[in-house]
Amino acid sequence: MKQVVKDGQTLADVAVQEFGSWEAMIAIAHKNGISMTEIPQAGTELTMPDEVWNRMMQNYCRDNDISPATARDRSGFRLRIFGEEFMETFK
Template structure:
């Protein structure tokens, strides 16, 4: 399987979106021959290794069309992964 990168997404965002966990980051990077911090071009495609990490969050992302993207700013980087409504369910 593969996934198309959306604007602003990092490999970490894809790991959360597709596997529900940052633990997938090394496997995702290795499967695509890229570094874990490499900047991804919107529209590019990534191969998805057939592994499982956190099915609960993975299913939530799929069911609710969650596409995490790292917010780009001048002074710092903030993850816009989940809204406030998501957090109470998993805290």
Template sequence: MEEAAMNVTVLPNQTLADIAIQEYGDLAGVFILARDNDISPTEKLTPGMTVSVPDVVINREMQEYCKANNVSPATSETSDSEVRLKIFTEQFTKEFV
């Protein structure tokens, strides 16, 4: 039986890693997303494109946190190409540390 899938619209600066955290609560979702969308795990995504997201549970606690708090991570790049993932607030840190 195939997994049900939904589509997610890519936001500016989002990567598959960002969407994996947003939808699955875990970076392991990158490989599921890459496979299901027939793209590389490091593919540069274009804002507005849609990514098929299979209905899979990897980290239910984090997945529910992201959904309940409308967390939509986006990787930021500085001018010197340093990449930082800026997604979580102090509330998250207190709750999960």
């Protein structure tokens, strides 16, 4: 399975979107021969591993068309993965 990186997404964002867990980023990085800390450019096509990490969160992201993207301020620092509306659902 392939996944195209969206603007503002880190490997952790893609991992949560596709597998429901940031821990999947280790397998994504390994499968694509990149560092876990690398921030792929928007439009990059990544090969996804064939594994499951958190089925409930994975289904939630797919069912609700959630595409996490790490927020950035003017300095480029990452602030958060999800907005307040997501936090209300998963308190």
